[in-house]
Amino acid sequence: MYVAVKGGARAIENAHAWLAEERRGDPGVAELSVAQIRGQLTLAVDRVMAEGSLYDPDLAALAIKQARGDLIEAIFLIRAYRTTLPRFGAAYPVDTGAMACDRRISATFKDLPGGQVLGPTFDYTHRLLDFKLAAEGETPPAARAEPDPAAMPRVTEFLNQEGLIQGEAHIxxxxxxxxxxxxxxxxxxxxxxxxxxxxxxxFVLGMAYSTQRGYGRNHPFVGELRVGTCSVEMEIPELGFAIEIGEVELTECETVNQFAGSKTEAAQFTRGYGLVFGHGERKAISMALVDRALRWRELGEDDSGAPAQDEEFVLQHADNIQATGFLEHIKLPHYVDFQSEVELVRKLRAAVREAPDD
Amino acid sequence: MAKDAENAARRRWMGVLAKARPDRLAACVAALGPEPAHHWLRPPEVGAVMLRGRMGGTGAPFNLGEMTVTRCALRLADGTVGHGHVQGRDRQHARQAALIDALMQGARAPEVEAAVLAPLEAEAAGARRNRAAKAAATKVEFFTMVRGED
Incomplete structure (x- = not known):
């Protein structure tokens, strides 16, 4: 059997050139800059950083431009780039309690210290297309008010003081x-x-939603959702002390879930936790719900057979780069594999034809 | 004790330099006049640092993802060593951070403090205040018919 192994080079080169032209779009329309993507498509940039697992808004914006807005392709580019970087070490865990919050809400306590701060949210918008955005115009400045110097304590801390929620071992x-x-x-x-x-x-959203619909139900309340900036601190061996090396925007969700307890142990709320790069509320809440569902074993719950309780199922299928790599590879040439299948089907059919009738 | 105070001071300025916008740092450094001669102990290198979170915000750590960082080390003609560790991939940012780190350890510290660190710190504080003010304007004031404390 003859298999062509060469001959695609020119076609591939021309395909890539056309791809570049399609990416650019109508030359009569101004080209999109990386700075514009970084500054104006920030939630896309945040998603690429979170799932690309590399915090660098400029690189994420470049990846989005190169990928023509295909975010999974952009995440792929970031993951590939990430592997080329030497690892300098690990930072101290971020202190989200000290976050400079743009947004901080609680669905469990109306009047909490520090208050309910809505921040730049889509919530309460009517989800009607705003045709004013199709026309260029000035954006009126956001309102400002005197900031409250009081700290924003964690909601779980109030519950913890009374022992109403399970503690987290600080190790x-x-x-x-x-x-x-x-x-x-x-x-x-x-x-x-x-x-x-x-x-x-x-994927994480779908898994989280499945728990809400009854597949591994864990009765979550959003105890607290906060979005804001945290400093990144790292020990520098040459200096012998730690310094701040940067700051990152993060979204944190703490859920308060139904109790665990027994005749000997007093009932306590349990918790789920989500923390993601950038402003990603849907993802952070989803992560907290799935985290809680996957904790069934340590919390002494039953395995109800729900997909969200099956860590092997969840963790092996959550990575979109692994998933798309395996999925998309089947569109690449499989001529030889397929040829052998064709041969097999022909043989089977011939065997049936030649078999003597009963 | 003196060493601790020195380290705390250095910690502060290295943090300011790491978080400064590269273009703003460059503008402040330019105001100092010609850059002093220096040679590399470690030329700028781009890499990644693994960031971590804590379960429940306060519990055991887990890996959150990496962040790009550029680091370098240099020595001035008088032997002072400066280190730069800055977020992002801007080599000039790391170089200038190391340069300022070295200068802050010498006789020019007051001048560098006034021309570079003070303005950068003021700008960072201003930006923080501005965001906090916008957040404060979105704080919900619930209407209550009867207030408990009245």
Whole structure:
């Protein structure tokens, strides 16, 4: 059997040139700059950083431009770039309690210290197309008010003071890293969280939604959702002390879930936790719900057989780059594989034809 | 004790330099006049730092994803060593941060403080205040028919 192994080079080159032309679009329309994408498509940039697992808004914006707005393709570009970078080390865990909040809401306490701060939200908009945006115009400045110097304590802390919610053990072990060692099951919560925070938003959303619809129900309340900026601090060995090396925007969601308890142990709320790069509320809430669902074993709950409780199912399918890599590879040439299948079908058919009638 | 105070001061300015916008740092450094001669101990190198979060915000750590960082180290003619560790991939940002770190350890510290660190810090504080003011304007004031404390 003859298989052509060469001959596509010119076609590929021309395809890529056409791709570049299509990316540019109508030359009569101004070209989109990376700075415009970074500054005006910020939530797309945030998603690419979160799922690309690399915080660098300029690179994410470039990837979005190069990918013609295909965010999974952009995430792929960021993941590939990420592998070329030497790892300088790990920063201290971010202190989200000290976050400079743009937004902070609680669905469990109306009058909480620090208040309900809505921030730049789509909530309460009517989801009607705004045709004013189709015309260029000035944006009126946002209102300003005197900031409240009081701190914004965590909602879970109030509950914790009364012992109403399970505590989180403050330990400082170095967590395992799924980008360095292959994922093995059962995975610890730290590995699950790493997989979820870089997981596909649509997949994690679907899993979270399934728990709300009854497949591994865990009765979540959004105790607190906060969006804002946190400093990144890292120990520098040459200096012998830690310095701030930058700051990142993060979205954090803490859910308060139904109780665990027994005859001997007083009932307590349980918790789910989500933390993602950038402004990504849907993702952070989804992550918290799935985190909580996956904790069934340590919380002594039953495995109801729900997909969201199956960590192998969730973690093995949450990564959109792994998924799209395997899915899309089937469109690449499989001529030889297919030829062998054709041969097989022909043989089977011939065998039926030649078999003597009963 | 003196060493601790020195480290705290250095911690502060290295943080200001790391978080400064590269173009603003460059403008402030230009105001200092010609850059002093220096040679590389480690030329600027772009890499990644793994960021971490804590479960429930306060519990055990987990890996959140990486961040791009550029670092370098240089030595001035008088032997002072400056380090730069800055967010992003801007080599000039890291170089100028290291340069200012070195200058802040010498006799020119007051001048550098006034021309570079003070303005950068003021700008950062201004930007923070501005965002906090916009957030404050979106704080919900619930209407209550009877207030408990009245």
């Amino acid at each position: 400082d072990t170095s967590p395992p890293d799924l980008t360095r060692e292959p994922l093995e099951f059962p995975a610890c919560r730290a590995l699950r969280q790493q997989a979820l925070t870089r997981g596909d938003e649509g």
